[in-house]
Amino acid sequence: MEREELERWRRCSILHVDMDAFFVSVEQREDPSLLGRPVIVGVPAERSVVLSASYEARAYGVRSAMPMSQAHARCPQAVVVRPRHELYYQVSSELMEVFRSYTDAVEQLSVDEAFLDVSGALRRLGSPVEIARDIRATVRARLGVPASVGIAGTKFLAKIASTRSKPDGLLVIEPGEALEYLHALPVNALWGVGGKSQQQLARLGISTVADVAATPLPVLLKSFGAMGRHIHDLAWGRDPRKVTPERVDKSMSAETTFREDVRDAESLHRALLSLSHRVGQRLRSSGMSAQSVALKLRYADFGTINRSRRLDFPTDSAARLYDISRHLLAAVGPLPQAVRLVGVRAEHLEPSAGAVQLSLDRTEENQRLVERSLDEVRGKFGSAGLTPARLLKPPRPPGQDQSSL
Amino acid sequence: MKFRVERDVLAEAVSWAARSLSPRPPVPVLSGLLLKAEHGTVSLSSFDYETSARLEIPAEITQEGTILVSGRLLADICRSLPSAPVDVETDGTKVTLTCRRSSFHLATMPENEYPALPALPAGNGVVDGAAFSQAVSQVIIAASKDDTLPILTGVRLEFENDLITFLATDRYRLAMRELSWAPSTPGQSMSALVKAKTLNEVAKTLGGSGELKLAITEDDSRLIAFESAGRATTSLLVDGDYPKIRSLFPETTAIHAVVSTSELVEAVRRVSLVAERNTPVRLAFTEGQVHLDAGTGEDAQASEELEARLEGEDITVAFNPGYLIEGLSVIETKFVRFSFTAAPKPAMLTAQAELDGEDSDDYRYLVMPVRLPN
Numbered sequence: 001m002e003r004e005e006l007e008r009w010r011r012c013s014i015l016h017v018d019m020d021a022f023f024v025s026v027e028q029r030e031d032p033s034l035l036g037r038p039v040i041v042g043v044p045a046e047r048s049v050v051l052s053a054s055y056e057a058r059a060y061g062v063r064s065a066m067p068m069s070q071a072h073a074r075c076p077q078a079v080v081v082r083p084r085h086e087l088y089y090q091v092s093s094e095l096m097e098v099f100r101s102y103t104d105a106v107e108q109l110s111v112d113e114a115f116l117d118v119s120g121a122l123r124r125l126g127s128p129v130e131i132a133r134d135i136r137a138t139v140r141a142r143l144g145v146p147a148s149v150g151i152a153g154t155k156f157l158a159k160i161a162s163t164r165s166k167p168d169g170l171l172v173i174e175p176g177e178a179l180e181y182l183h184a185l186p187v188n189a190l191w192g193v194g195g196k197s198q199q200q201l202a203r204l205g206i207s208t209v210a211d212v213a214a215t216p217l218p219v220l221l222k223s224f225g226a227m228g229r230h231i232h233d234l235a236w237g238r239d240p241r242k243v244t245p246e247r248v249d250k251s252m253s254a255e256t257t258f259r260e261d262v263r264d265a266e267s268l269h270r271a272l273l274s275l276s277h278r279v280g281q282r283l284r285s286s287g288m289s290a291q292s293v294a295l296k297l298r299y300a301d302f303g304t305i306n307r308s309r310r311l312d313f314p315t316d317s318a319a320r321l322y323d324i325s326r327h328l329l330a331a332v333g334p335l336p337q338a339v340r341l342v343g344v345r346a347e348h349l350e351p352s353a354g355a356v357q358l359s360l361d362r363t364e365e366n367q368r369l370v371e372r373s374l375d376e377v378r379g380k381f382g383s384a385g386l387t388p389a390r391l392l393k394p395p396r397p398p399g400q401d402q403s404s405l
Numbered sequence: 406m407k408f409r410v411e412r413d414v415l416a417e418a419v420s421w422a423a424r425s426l427s428p429r430p431p432v433p434v435l436s437g438l439l440l441k442a443e444h445g446t447v448s449l450s451s452f453d454y455e456t457s458a459r460l461e462i463p464a465e466i467t468q469e470g471t472i473l474v475s476g477r478l479l480a481d482i483c484r485s486l487p488s489a490p491v492d493v494e495t496d497g498t499k500v501t502l503t504c505r506r507s508s509f510h511l512a513t514m515p516e517n518e519y520p521a522l523p524a525l526p527a528g529n530g531v532v533d534g535a536a537f538s539q540a541v542s543q544v545i546i547a548a549s550k551d552d553t554l555p556i557l558t559g560v561r562l563e564f565e566n567d568l569i570t571f572l573a574t575d576r577y578r579l580a581m582r583e584l585s586w587a588p589s590t591p592g593q594s595m596s597a598l599v600k601a602k603t604l605n606e607v608a609k610t611l612g613g614s615g616e617l618k619l620a621i622t623e624d625d626s627r628l629i630a631f632e633s634a635g636r637a638t639t640s641l642l643v644d645g646d647y648p649k650i651r652s653l654f655p656e657t658t659a660i661h662a663v664v665s666t667s668e669l670v671e672a673v674r675r676v677s678l679v680a681e682r683n684t685p686v687r688l689a690f691t692e693g694q695v696h697l698d699a700g701t702g703e704d705a706q707a708s709e710e711l712e713a714r715l716e717g718e719d720i721t722v723a724f725n726p727g728y729l730i731e732g733l734s735v736i737e738t739k740f741v742r743f744s745f746t747a748a749p750k751p752a753m754l755t756a757q758a759e760l761d762g763e764d765s766d767d768y769r770y771l772v773m774p775v776r777l778p779n
Binding site: 312313323324326327354355356357358359360361364 | 553574578653775
């Protein structure tokens with residue numbers, strides 16, 4: 001590559017790779033008969049939400065996070081597939097491995113998207129466009145799922161480019177074109193502009209990114225403080241945030257929405273036990289231990305509380321996660337309302353290194369052996385095979401599952 | 406009510422009595438200190454349904470009476486007063502404190518709403534306060550700080566004739582201390598589970614004045630009382646069945662290692678510097694020495710060697726450095742003895758005065774090792 005060309009691409013070397021309808025694509029890979037059809041991944045329960053919808057289903061107005069009942073009303077012929085989170089996490093980690101084979105500067109945003117800074121790989125691998133084409137082809141060939149890639153000089157623009165390129169596309173926004181793309185966008189496309197600030201901006205007569213750019217900085221500073229500077233910079237294509245690789249996940253969580261709001265301890269405990277096993281299993285399969293455990297409760301009115309606790313030493317044991325989350329629940333005291341959703345989160349993760357603090361209490365070692373056996377059986381026969389006995393015959397059906405990472 | 410007392414005496418008394426006040430009292434009056442002036446003494450008491458504290462101080466009383474005032478406020482005021490006599494006088498629903506040229510007016514609370522403090526049970530016997538404090542400091546390190554298991558946040562006291570046994574465990578280590586005492590009647594056999602936090606307070610505030618009187622109620626009020634030098638505190642016992650843990654001590658141990666206590670503490674501290682929190686420290690005992698190391702693979706590593714006397718086969722064991730340091734820090738002799746049966750089994754630490762001598766078994770600290778991969 002010529003020196004001049006290299007310099008030009010250096011200023012446009014951030015990739016945002018985003019999978020298209022990721023969960024659906026994985027399911028279509030597993031079952032090709034789903035290809036080309038309206039497919040919804042989600043638990044078929046009234047209060048569950050759509051986790052992922054194929055483009056065919058989206059054509060009927062089905063969207064992610066839409067209640068399943070509404071999705072069904074809009075597209076009754078859609079095939080509903082129960083989510084298989086373990087499978088998605090596995091594909092996700094393979095995906096991140098693919099990204100890391102191009103550059104170390106990979107910042108994972110969620111289970112299916114990441115920023116890559118390829119400025120250090122240009123001499124070796126060619127222009128960002130060539131790299132992006134190669135990534136798309138590799139992901140398609142190795143993982144069997146489609147990826148869209150946006151390329152730009154900043155993270156913000158790269159993300160806009162990938163969104164515009166979907167599905168299964170590739171789009172470059174070169175620095176010279178940045179403002180043209182940006183200024184056509186509505187103001188809530190700017191990161192950090194949500195419902196409240198959007199209303200506030202509307203009162204100033206600002207509804208597009210172009211309006212923000214045209215507003216003098218002092219006006220924005222007066223109304224929004226530091227946030228004003230941030231959106232003004234974004235509106236002019238200035239986004240100094242670097243692609244910062246995260247070595248490991250900082251947390252792992254699982255949560256469940258109840259079919260009907262609950263407030264009895266028994267139902268909540270059963271949900272916590274099930275969630276603790278899900279999180280524990282993921283911790284163990286990724287070789288991580290949690291130094292803190294957090295409980296999340298969402299009440300009937302959607303008010304949400306989080307309670308967390310630091311551990312004496314890290315754990316990857318479901319039994320321990322359950323003990324702590326149950327205690328965190330007890331510490332909340334009498335519940336002010338019925339509970340809609342409950343979640344367990346393992347935080348401050350660190351590599352387990354395989355060292356185990358042994359206990360004078362033999363049940364702890366036994367529990368560890370049980371969980372290890374569970375992992376082995378699940379590894380061989382899939383996750384449906386085994387579950388703690390307490391979760392076998394619930395007096396009311398268990399809630400639906402929602403994804404999280 | 407009206408009395409005069411030296412500031413130092415008052416401040417000390419108020420701060421001790423206010424110590425057991427709950428920061429979030431279940432009812433507002435329990436944030437108060439009850440002051441009662443009669444027969445030449447002022448008595449102060451506090452209560453939060455769980456613990457009570459009471460003491461008496463001599464004072465020049467000009468008018469007897471009883472008041473209830475905010476304990477925390479009174480303690481703060483007393484601390485800030487100059488060292489001089491303090492006059493305390495009620496005036497309607499207010500109380501005035503005057504010391505030199507400072508004066509404070511505090512609102513009083515209705516003392517008739519204040520609950521009666523639990524009666525002090527008859528004493529079961531006495532123990533040396535300093536020895537008691539030492540015993541408490543040696544066992545509370547092993548009590549659990551994890552209130553998911555409330556029973557294990559307590560220390561179990563077993564009284565059998567003239568011996569008290571203190572036991573505490575958090576499931577990863579176990580501390581046991583035996584202490585002799587003077588029971589008031591021979592042949593006593595009883596037990597109590599007391600919060601480690603309460604015992605620690607008692608040890609700190611009542612252990613320094615010679616004899617400490619102990620009493621446990623026999624009725625279902627389930628109280629333990631401590632009394633020393635005119636100060637008494639009561640505390641509710643922790644409910645529940647304490648696990649039978651004495652049997653966890655190994656009956657016989659084939660491997661014994663003796664190391665200098667202070668050298669080992671320092672070496673463990675240094676070696677564990679390289680390790681992230683909770684990374685185990687490995688101790689490899691061979692004839693004549695112990696080799697310590699921590700850290701693995703790509704991370705930082707450190708190692709160190711110390712002199713050690715070993716009887717039995719070579720053994721390598723890994724421990725959580727925090728657990729090891731806590732145990733070693735309460736062993737006050739020059740040497741510490743490790744007794745092992747096998748690597749994955751608990752190690753027992755005891756105090757030993759001479760390198761060639763015998764260990765003393767009035768204090769035993771049992772710690773479970775960390776199992777390393779491979």
